Amino acid sequence: MATQQEVFGHGLAVITGAGAGIGEGLARHLAGLGMTVVVADIDEAAARRVAGDLPAPGRGIPYAVDVRDGDAVAGLARWVRSELGPVRLLIANAGLQQFGHLWDTPVAGWQRVMEVNVNGVFHCARAFLPDMLVDPGRSHVLVMASIGSVVSMPMQSSYIVSKHAVLALAECLHQEIGLVGADVNVAAVLPGAVLSDIFSSAGGVEHGDVDAAERHRRDMFSVRERAISPAEAGETIVEQAAQGEFYIVTQPDMVLGAMRSRAEQLAERRSPAVFRSRFVPQNDE
Template sequence: MDTPQTHISTASERFGSGTAVVTGAGAGIGEGLARHLAALGMHVVVADIDSAAAERVAADITGDGGQSSAYSVDVTDAPAVDAMAAELFAEFGSVELLVNNAGLENAGLLWEVDPTRWRKVMSVNVDGVFHGIHSFVPRMIAAGTPAVIANLSSVAAFSSTPVQAPYTVSKHAVLALTECLHQEIALIEAPIQVSAVLPYSIKSSIFNAARTQAPTANPVANAVFDAMQSANVAAGLDAIEAAEHMVEAIARGDFWIFSDDAICAGMAAARGQHLTELTDPQDPREQLAMMGVEVSA
């Protein structure tokens, strides 16, 4: 990981004012980020396809003395995302922080995944990030003031995991997209920071939501998601506490943003070793056994 840029101000100084837009902020990690950024002093636009959830979070923030507004948007709809960007820049003049967070999970064997669900996961997790970049970056460049784009990948981008291939593939893609964006912003020397956010386990309902939206009959997939949900409830980080840690790293100017530095850096190192040595993917039975899931021969 790069050495933190010590000349960059802390979160309370850097994000004590201005406008932040967080997609998928109606629940989970996005909600935690929205609440923390508002507590720091930003006006937070809670953007979510679930308008009721967005309204709830925004109302809670304002009720607690913060500044927030809700915006109903489907990040897979490019014209809708562009309309949101146009409206927000017209209202606020600038957006200092865009967090492309909206995302979906999926359980099941790859060849059993419904093609419609595959396209949905990719459309939200990958296209949604692209749409945010496509609509906000040109306006940030035109504004000419310092801004930040933070894209939600995952530690899943450092590994491969059976029975959640669509999610894993999408998060590898988001990391690659974010690295490319970082390089391209550097080419034009715009005052825009680009960060890749790779959380570990943060309390959310993403695993249950996946099986509600796209149920699978595969017993291994269901057992894995049961185990992951249980582990998330038992040991997952509180979303606001995780947001505090990650936003501090963003404020320092870091590219790599982790929720748990030791665990995430360890997974990155393991990935690096795997690629250096060109070893085969991990035995899935060993991998699942670590989750407490036994697979019969």
């Protein structure tokens, strides 16, 4: 079985949303293995901070990009190709949260989540895959899904919808790569609870039940009590990617349990019950 060092100890990685959270954890771990990492983020200052602090023997290169802009992502791919060479690992990681009842969710908030979480992955695939398909040697694409890809949950409809779509995108892309016979390994990453600012930076609502949206935001901070660090998530994800797993999970008990529950619900045609997180305090407990 191949080791992380054998698979990811050299070459070039591009990570979107690498200025914080899981993206930063992945960048640090991959640089430590020896990869050159393009730290791509909409926040240029964050990209520069992370790129400038990556561990040897690898190195970091910052690049400011908004993954909602297909032309900008295509420009990133052209620049990487011209200046740095072939990409061995593409991680489409950038993602956003949104809280509130669906009927209170601002149109702009819904669109922003879809444009970043779903369209961002699509733009990355369109921009980078044509070259990766024909480059000699194996390359890898990791698509950042979520435990939210296999559950339904109130007050986060736009995020949950987007992550279900992202998982389906990764599954379809994996099959399409198989059809053309290219040496590109596609995987879907389903993290459980990982420390990040995704809840504090999440969109809320301006009209309707604002209090309910903010209560849910506060409740979700309980996830942090049992969350793993971005560094631990990065190492776990890269280890499973090196082993060729398609469904990559950071916390098997949590994520695989959610996957089994989802499969059983569909097979038994059960109506969705209100999701009860093991982390969030329940009013009746």
